[in-house]
Amino acid sequence: MTTAASISTGPDVRPRISVVDLDMAYGGAVIQHGLTFTVRSGEIFVVMGGSGSGKSTLLRHLIGLKAPARGDVLYDGQSLWTADPAQREELMRRVGVVYQSNALWSSLTLSENVALLLEEFTDLGAGEIRDAAALKLALVGLAGFEDYYPSEVSGGMAKRAALARALALDPEILFLDEPSTGLDPISARLLDDLILDLRDGLGTTVVVVTHDLASIQAIGDNSVFLDTETKTMMAHGNPKALLADPPNPRVRAFLNRESVYR
Amino acid sequence: MPLGHDAYVVRLAGSWRLRDRLPRAADVLNIPGFVPGRRRLAFDTAQLGAWDTGLLTFIRHVLEDSERAGIAVDHAGLPPDVERLLALASAVPMHEMSPEPARLPWLGRIGTTVIDTGMAVGGVLGFVGEACIAFASLLTGRVKIRWPQFGLLLYEVGVRALPIITLVGTLIGLILAFGAAVQLRQLGVQIFVADLVGISVSQEVGALITAIILAGRTGAAFAAQLGSMQVNEEIDALSTAGISPVQFLVLPRMLALILITPLLTIYTDLFGIIGGGLVAVTVLDLSLTTYVTRLIQVVTIHDFLMGLVRASVFGVIIALAGCLRGMQSGRSASAVGLATTSAVVTSIVLTIIADGLLSMIFSVFRFR
Numbered sequence: 001m002t003t004a005a006s007i008s009t010g011p012d013v014r015p016r017i018s019v020v021d022l023d024m025a026y027g028g029a030v031i032q033h034g035l036t037f038t039v040r041s042g043e044i045f046v047v048m049g050g051s052g053s054g055k056s057t058l059l060r061h062l063i064g065l066k067a068p069a070r071g072d073v074l075y076d077g078q079s080l081w082t083a084d085p086a087q088r089e090e091l092m093r094r095v096g097v098v099y100q101s102n103a104l105w106s107s108l109t110l111s112e113n114v115a116l117l118l119e120e121f122t123d124l125g126a127g128e129i130r131d132a133a134a135l136k137l138a139l140v141g142l143a144g145f146e147d148y149y150p151s152e153v154s155g156g157m158a159k160r161a162a163l164a165r166a167l168a169l170d171p172e173i174l175f176l177d178e179p180s181t182g183l184d185p186i187s188a189r190l191l192d193d194l195i196l197d198l199r200d201g202l203g204t205t206v207v208v209v210t211h212d213l214a215s216i217q218a219i220g221d222n223s224v225f226l227d228t229e230t231k232t233m234m235a236h237g238n239p240k241a242l243l244a245d246p247p248n249p250r251v252r253a254f255l256n257r258e259s260v261y262r
Numbered sequence: 263m264p265l266g267h268d269a270y271v272v273r274l275a276g277s278w279r280l281r282d283r284l285p286r287a288a289d290v291l292n293i294p295g296f297v298p299g300r301r302r303l304a305f306d307t308a309q310l311g312a313w314d315t316g317l318l319t320f321i322r323h324v325l326e327d328s329e330r331a332g333i334a335v336d337h338a339g340l341p342p343d344v345e346r347l348l349a350l351a352s353a354v355p356m357h358e359m360s361p362e363p364a365r366l367p368w369l370g371r372i373g374t375t376v377i378d379t380g381m382a383v384g385g386v387l388g389f390v391g392e393a394c395i396a397f398a399s400l401l402t403g404r405v406k407i408r409w410p411q412f413g414l415l416l417y418e419v420g421v422r423a424l425p426i427i428t429l430v431g432t433l434i435g436l437i438l439a440f441g442a443a444v445q446l447r448q449l450g451v452q453i454f455v456a457d458l459v460g461i462s463v464s465q466e467v468g469a470l471i472t473a474i475i476l477a478g479r480t481g482a483a484f485a486a487q488l489g490s491m492q493v494n495e496e497i498d499a500l501s502t503a504g505i506s507p508v509q510f511l512v513l514p515r516m517l518a519l520i521l522i523t524p525l526l527t528i529y530t531d532l533f534g535i536i537g538g539g540l541v542a543v544t545v546l547d548l549s550l551t552t553y554v555t556r557l558i559q560v561v562t563i564h565d566f567l568m569g570l571v572r573a574s575v576f577g578v579i580i581a582l583a584g585c586l587r588g589m590q591s592g593r594s595a596s597a598v599g600l601a602t603t604s605a606v607v608t609s610i611v612l613t614i615i616a617d618g619l620l621s622m623i624f625s626v627f628r629f630r
Contacts, residue, residue: 106594122281123281123283125286132319138352151594197350198350200343201347
């Protein structure tokens with residue numbers, strides 16, 4: 001298991017997630033085919049693409065919610081989709097997910113949202129769980145808001161609380177689905193900084209699904225671009241390098257926000 | 263262990279992860295031999311193995327305890343990543359809102375309750391007023407009904423309710439007749455089963471049962487539909503476009519329910535009487551002809567009219583309650599659930615109150 005301590009001694013470049021020849025389909029219609037890429041340990045990996053390109057569907061394949069039409073996802077070389085349900089659950093225990101709508105449990109306070117996972121999956125006592133939940137909320141800047149309900153906080157705070165919950169069990173991999181949706185530019189920037197801080201501090205591998213260009217350039221170490229028209233990945237690499245030298249006009253148009261109608 | 267004359271060192275070794283069985287942070291300052299006179303604490307992490315936020319939680323707790331006890335802590339021994347994360351956790355929290363919820367004094371709370379109640383009553387009256395204006399506009403031709411959508415509503419509210427009304431209506435007739443069968447037989451007046459079922463179902467029970475079914479089925483559906491339109495901002499979109507949501511959404515629904523409730527009541531009456539007939543023929547050994555002849559003798563058009571008046575009033579109540587709760591719904595999924603529950607409860611309570619009042623009115627005016 002990779003830990004913060006081992007990360008701090010130098011970058012780890014083992015593949016944490018491998019996507020192998022993956023086809024995604026919705027009701028028989030293929031929306032992406034032949035996706036093959038790897039996410040290295042400790043990097044921030046961005047899945048980008050236009051609306052309807054299948055970014056969020058890819059995320060559902062990666063986090064075990066939806067079986068791909070073909071192909072597989074490997075976690076540290078272990079297959080996710082040929083594993084039996086118990087093994088898959090074990091693999092999924094290593095990941096934390098921040099959903100697009102935050103998906104905080106509305107009947108629980110922010111602290112209880114984090115604590116529930118600790119109660120279920122650790123042997124910690126009540127006091128330690130309270131401390132651990134308070135620490136997670138403090139890490140995302142929500143110290144003092146432990147007893148608030150999700151409906152009582154702003155959108156930016158709910159996003160941070162969702163991040164705290166995703167971090168509850170110290171996941172090796174953190175998935176974020178469109179994290180900047182509904183956030184103002186300053187809050188979005190603060191969230192980017194927070195993701196960087198948490199990756200640097202905890203050594204977590206981060207996979208972000210987004211079409212927020214500023215965020216892609218600010219935090220992405222590596223990326224894949226899903227194209228809506230050709231229904232496959234059109235670019236794979238560091239977003240800054242892709243911006244400087246786009247492999248094709250469609251990637252250039254996306255990264256430069258060009259109008260394709262002119 | 264002691265370090266120098268006034269310091270202690272906390273030596274952390276091995277694996278410190280959430281899933282490891284970690285020592286309790288609260289015990290650190292309570293260990294025997296920790297002389298209260300010592301005023302410094304340091305960490306030695308040279309032999310620290312893998313760690314995660316389990317270590318951070320522990321150290322954070324020790325730091326807080328030390329601060330409370332007035333003990334200075336030397337951070338030099340901590341790994342740089344731990345330092346960085348501790349700094350992140352103690353950074354200034356978000357300033358978007360105050361972490362202290364505003365608490366009003368008791369007088370303020372009473373005042374707020376009174377104002378809220380007044381606003382709620384005003385809201386109900388305003389809604390009823392708007393609905394009346396919408397009906398008046400319909401009669402004067404200033405509002406048009408979209409007939410294809412209205413037809414669909416009638417189908418949804420009326421035709422789709424027929425199976426359940428058939429079942430429940432028949433069962434109610436059966437239950438009423440069964441309940442009386444033993445006593446009627448003892449007195450040798452089995453024929454009165456026709457009076458009992460015919461009059462009670464046509465005057466009251468048919469309308470009441472129809473209203474309860476419609477409150478649960480249609481009133482709840484209206485509240486849920488309008489509530490989810492609030493969540494999707496569809497109602498805001500109508501308002502900003504200058505289209506009255508009451509005229510566009512509420513009026514057709516109310517009209518459909520007000521038209522359908524009396525019709526469904528006649529249908530319930532019919533099946534209630536059939537249910538009573540089943541008991542009359544199979545349990546009380548009456549012939550079908552005797553049952554029907556007695557019905558024609560005792561049940562008058564007045565009985566059915568009383569039922570229909572009730573049904574019309576109930577229809578208005580259910581439509582108003584369902585649409586009002588839907589329009590008042592909050593903007594979250596749970597608020598839609600609350601609106602739906604509230605619509606059913608309001609409809610049924612008001613229906614039964616109205617039933618009582620109508621019974622008194624009919625009795626005072628010797629309607630029968």
